[in-house]
Structure formats: structure tokens, C-alpha cells
Amino acid sequence: MSGREIVLLSLLLAAVVLLCWQHCRIRRILQRLDRMLGQAVSGEFCEQNFDESMLSAVESRFAQYLAASSLSARHVQQEKQSIETLITDISHQIRTPVANIRLYAQLLSEQPLEEQGRVCVEALDSQTEKLQALIEALVKTSRLETGILALHPVMTGLAPIAARAVEQYLPRAKRRQQVLMLEPTAERAVCDPKWTEEALCNLLDNALKYTPEGGTVTVRVQAYEMFCRVDVSDTGPGIPEEEQASIFGRFYRGENAYTEQGVGIGLYLTRRIAEEQGGYLKVSSQPGKGSTFSIFLLRG
């Protein structure tokens, strides 16, 4: 072997050794980065290298980033709490005067009044009732949105939830000569019973409110592969297609709604309830042919 070949071979060998060393180093760094991310996810990250190396610098930056983000998460949580407290305080303060206004309006309505006075008292009472509903809806929405009022979905039978909701609306349906039916079901789904009942009540409230006297409202449960679908169908006026995307928005009221009581928050809240438990809310409707609102709930 000539001297030149020996030099070349040595250089090749040195290059191979250098490559192997680099490879091992990068592997070690990647493994450490992987461990760091794993520890960060489980909240157990702590610095291990305190030297002049690049890895130590990365670790220290990472630790700073985690500290800053956990601080900002705490701030966000505190802000949510204070917004919630503010809304609760304001609504508590408003509740009493609003209840008093209703009481005085009622007392006034018992007095001998002229026609115009009577109209004004009725308007006063209905506007105050609206204000009361608005405050209640505001508190519920704010609690859902700030995550203060968390839902606790569990696997549960849908029949008792639907039955409780329907029962609350039977007297009203009877007063308006409407038929309110619940089809029997043995289906089960993952949902928070209390909030799902609330969502169903919102749909029933709308169905009875917008359906003229003598109409029919039906609650039906159907099971699909992944979801259970709870339908509330009515024989009311239906909803024009161009309005269907807007009705789930906050404070949206349809063209047909202004003759009825309401504040435009029921469907928004219902959709939030469905989504908070992994489901969704859908509407299918044709003007003149009634509407069906469907809450989809996970089956497992």
C-alpha cells in the first residue's frame, strides 16, 4: 500500500468516525428533545443540562417558554373567572329591581285604568319579562363560554331526559290545543342529563311557540352508528332557507319571531350544549312544512 493510499484510508476512516460521532450526537439531542416534549406535555419538565452546550441553551429557553405559557394560561383562567363573577354580580343586582318592576306593573294593572294605560302596563310587563329572560340567558351563556359551568357527559338513557322535558311543556301545549308527543325509546347516549334536558326544553319552547294553535310537536330518538339523534319536529311555519344559517347566532331573531316572546339566545345556547358534549345541532325545515331540530349525541 502506497503512502498516499494510507493517507486517503486514514482520512476516510476519520470521516467515518466523525460521521458516526455526529450521528450519535444528533440522536442524543433528538432523544432529549423528545423527552423534553413528553415531560412538558405531562407537566414534569425540568432542566437537566447546565453547561455551555447548545442543548443546555435550548432547555433553558424551553423552560422559560413553559413558565411564560403557564403564567398566561393562569391569567386567562383568572380573567374568565372575573368576567363570570362580574356577570353574576350584575345579574344578581339587576334581578331584584326587575322583579320589583314586574310586581309594580302587576299592582298597577289591578287599578282602574284607561285603555291606553292598560296597554302601557301590559307592554311594561312583557318587556320586563323579556329582560328577565335575557338576564337568565346571559348568565347561562357566560358560564358555558367561560368554561365555569362544565358539562359532565355520562352514558345515559335518553327516555327519562326527553320525558322530563316534555312533561314541563304539556300544560302549555294543552292550553294552546297543541299535540305534544314523545315516541318511546330505549336508546342511550353520552350526555349531561341536566344540560341535555335544558337543550331539549329550548327546542320544545320554540316548537310550541312558533307552531300555531292546534299544531303538533313530536320528540323522536333515532340511533345511528356513532350518534343518537334527538328530533324535535313541529308543524309550524318553517324557516326560510336563507335564514337557517343565522338562527344559531347569538341574539338573532327571525322575521317571523317578532310577534312572539324571546331574546334570540335559545338556539345559540342549545348548539353550545350539544357541542360541549361532542355532538352537534342541525335544522331541517321548509317554509309552510314545519321544522325539525336535531340534537346529535355521541353513542360512546
Ligand code: ADP
Ligand atoms: P327566540 O325564539 O328567542 O327568538 P332562538 O334562538 O330560540 O330565539 O331562535 C332563533 C330564531 O329561529 C327565532 O327567532 C325564529 O325565527 C327561529 N326559530 C327557532 N325555532 C323555530 C321553529 N321551531 N319554527 C320556526 N322558527 C323557529
